[in-house]
Amino acid sequence: MARPFHRGGAALVVSELVTNAVKVTGVIDRRPTWVELETLSLVTVRLVGLDTSVVIEVWNTSQEMPVLQKPDDDTEGGRGLLLVEETTKDWGS
Numbered sequence: 001m002a003r004p005f006h007r008g009g010a011a012l013v014v015s016e017l018v019t020n021a022v023k024v025t026g027v028i029d030r031r032p033t034w035v036e037l038e039t040l041s042l043v044t045v046r047l048v049g050l051d052t053s054v055v056i057e058v059w060n061t062s063q064e065m066p067v068l069q070k071p072d073d074d075t076e077g078g079r080g081l082l083l084v085e086e087t088t089k090d091w092g093s
Contacts, residue, residue, distance in 0.1 A: 013056055019080060020081070021058055024064055043059075
């Protein structure tokens with residue numbers, strides 16, 4: 001039986017997925033004009049709240065698929081998808 005999601009866990013999952021999407025698509029330093037928006041690599045987030053669960057969707061325009069890394073103890077980054085996997089494994093996803 002799937003364990004219900006936890007709001008803190010959902011926030012962590014959204015944060016990690018958005019961070020990965022922003023790293024892949026780039027960060028802009030200023031507010032783009034409406035015309036520029038059509039050419040930017042944007043990140044989209046959708047959260048759908050249901051009675052006892054939430055649907056989390058994060059996507060971007062990159063063709064790269066995220067890669068689950070196995071960093072060693074001395075590596076500073078690369079744990080985001082591991083955190084997502086561990087946080088969501090009992091959610092029935």
